[in-house]
Structure formats: C-alpha cells, structure tokens
Amino acid sequence: MSRTIGIISIKGGVGKTTVSAALAADLANRHNKKVLLIDANLSAPNLGLHMDIVSPEKTIHHVLSGKSKIEHAIHSRYGVDVIPGSYVYEKNVNPLKLKARIKEIKDNYDFIVIDSSPSMNDEILSTILASDNLFVVSTPDYPTLSCSLRAAKIAKQRGKPITGIILNKIRNPKFELELEEIERASGIPVVARIRDDNVNVKALFTRIPIPVYDKNSAFSKELGRLANALCGKNETSFWRKLFSFNFGKEEVNRQILQEKLYESIFDEKKRDEVVDITKLDMPKPSFNFGKD
Numbered sequence: 001m002s003r004t005i006g007i008i009s010i011k012g013g014v015g016k017t018t019v020s021a022a023l024a025a026d027l028a029n030r031h032n033k034k035v036l037l038i039d040a041n042l043s044a045p046n047l048g049l050h051m052d053i054v055s056p057e058k059t060i061h062h063v064l065s066g067k068s069k070i071e072h073a074i075h076s077r078y079g080v081d082v083i084p085g086s087y088v089y090e091k092n093v094n095p096l097k098l099k100a101r102i103k104e105i106k107d108n109y110d111f112i113v114i115d116s117s118p119s120m121n122d123e124i125l126s127t128i129l130a131s132d133n134l135f136v137v138s139t140p141d142y143p144t145l146s147c148s149l150r151a152a153k154i155a156k157q158r159g160k161p162i163t164g165i166i167l168n169k170i171r172n173p174k175f176e177l178e179l180e181e182i183e184r185a186s187g188i189p190v191v192a193r194i195r196d197d198n199v200n201v202k203a204l205f206t207r208i209p210i211p212v213y214d215k216n217s218a219f220s221k222e223l224g225r226l227a228n229a230l231c232g233k234n235e236t237s238f239w240r241k242l243f244s245f246n247f248g249k250e251e252v253n254r255q256i257l258q259e260k261l262y263e264s265i266f267d268e269k270k271r272d273e274v275v276d277i278t279k280l281d282m283p284k285p286s287f288n289f290g291k292d
C-alpha cells in the first residue's frame with residue numbers, strides 16, 4: 001500500500017523543500033522503502049538542487065504539460081526516485097493533473113513525498129488534492145503561525161485535514177511560540193520539533209540530503225523519529241527509552257500518528273471489500289503491523 005505525503009505551507013523559506021528531501025532520503029535509506037519525491041513548486045522549483053539534479057532533461061513541468069510520461073521524468077539520487085522541476089519556466093502546465101499522473105505509478109512506491117509551492121493557487125491545491133496525508137512546516141513565530149493556520153483552513157475546506165505540524169528552525173525557545181500554544185491555536189498536533197541546525201548550510205552546498213550528509217545531526221535524528229512513526233516503528237533508542245520521562249509532547253503525538261496511520265492503512269473494512277475472510281478456509285489472521 002502506497003502513501004502520498006504532502007509537505008505544505010503558504011510561506012516560503014520555512015523548510016518545506018529541505019524537509020521533503022530529508023524525509024524521502026531517510027525513508028529510502030534507513031527504512032529501505034521505495035520512495036518517489038516530487039517537486040510540485042511549479043513557479044519556483046528547487047528540489048532538484050537539494051538532490052544533486054542540476055540540469056534535468058525531463059521534469060514535472062513536462063509531465064504536467066503532457067510532453068512527457070511521468071516514468072521518463074524520474075531521476076535516481078541517493079536511493080530516491082526524484083521528479084524535479086524545470087528551472088526554466090514552462091508555460092501550459094496544468095498543476096491539477098498532478099494527482100492523476102501520480103496515480104499511474106503510485107503502486108510502485110511505498111511513499112510518495114510532494115514538496116509543495118507556497119503559492120495560494122492551483123499549485124498548492126494540486127499537492128493538497130494529490131496527498132493522503134498533509135504536514136504543514138512552520139517556524140515558531142506569529143507571522144508563520146498565521147500562515148500555517150490559513151494553510152490548515154484551505155486544506156480542511158478541501159476535505160484534507162492536516163495530519164501534523166513540523167516545527168522547524170527552532171532557535172531560541174525563550175522568544176518563540178511553544179508547542180502547546182501552536183497546538184491550541186491550530187488544533188493540529190506538532191509531530192516534530194527541529195532545531196535551527198548548521199548542517200543545513202553544508203548539506204545544501206553539497207546538494208546532499210541531510211540524513212545522507214550527516215545521519216547523526218540533530219536535524220536527521222528528529223526527522224528520523226517522524227519517519228519512524230510513518231513506518232510504524234516505535235522509538236527504539238535505548239537511551240531515549242531509558243529517559244522516557246523526558247519525552248516531549250511531540251513524542252506522544254508521533255505515537256498517536258503512528259497508530260492512526262496504521263489503523264487507516266490496515267483498515268479491516270477496506271480489506272473486507274477486497275476479500276470476505278469469513279469465507280476463507282483458514283484461521284483469522286492476527287494483524288499486528290508496525291508493532292515489531
């Protein structure tokens with residue numbers, strides 16, 4: 001079963017592209033998942049520059065303007081299949097075809113990660129409509145929070161409530177919004193708290209996604225915990241388990257996220273639509289996915 005994850009915000013510079021590239025790289029390399037990463041920021045694409053794709057021949061722009069089949073725009077980098085954007089602007093692109101194009105190859109992947117545009121038009125809408133789960137990236141300040149609330153509203157209006165907030169670029173908590181304030185204002189759980197981390201400058205300069213550049217960085221570790229939850233893996237680190245009384249609220253949120261996602265993936269009702277297990281000549285299987 002494949003899951004499409006949209007990384008959105010209606011503010012630029014909060015870390016959508018960085019988080020998308022890092023999440024895709026972590027899912028592919030540490031969890032051995034088959035991952036497709038798509039640049040859906042059609043007016044200002046730059047995901048390719050995080051993934052060492054400098055001059056792509058075929059891009060998402062070719063796909064959405066009917067000039068290329070989606071399979072032909074795939075570039076393999078760092079264990080991830082990437083569909084970058086065209087750095088030279090292409091006209092006649094229909095963003096709303098994104099969902100249909102993805103559907104053609106969705107079954108080949110465990111995860112599809114979409115890096116969205118911050119533009120309040122069909123670009124962000126295309127990501128919202130194509131995604132099974134949406135995460136808003138936000139920084140812990142009032143201007144960005146107000147934008148995140150708007151993004152959440154748009155998504156909800158389209159019947160796609162936000163699954164979680166990824167709080168990024170935390171610099172000085174004394175002068176920043178706290179997790180509880182953000183959750184109270186938005187009604188959305190914060191599922192990751194990522195510090196402002198110098199590793200970003202180095203990874204971006206070398207065009208290597210952060211978990212590949214430095215898997216031990218604070219950025220990689222926190223993002224990795226979110227990836228664990230998406231894969232149904234419990235927190236395994238001995239030290240984190242030992243000091244579990246230190247778990248933040250985001251840790252609890254990830255546990256809930258993990259349970260919710262796995263409930264929906266292995267929805268018994270959906271399974272029953274495909275096969276009537278009561279008619280099968282075998283014992284009822286016990287489902288305990290993601291709890292290994």
Ligand SMILES: Nc1ncnc2c1ncn2[C@@H]1O[C@H](COP(=O)(O)OP(=O)(O)O)[C@@H](O)[C@H]1O
Pocket residue numbers: 009011012013014015016017018019168169170194195196197198200201204219
């Ligand atoms: N946690 C972080 N710490 C430090 N710099 C970061 C962090 N996350 C992102 N950045 C930097 O912020 C800038 C904008 O990030 P980007 O992912 O392009 O944002 P967006 O896609 O939302 O416009 C980039 O230079 C990136 O390296």
Ligand SMILES: [Mg+2]
Pocket residue numbers: 016017018041046115
């Ligand atoms: Mg971006």
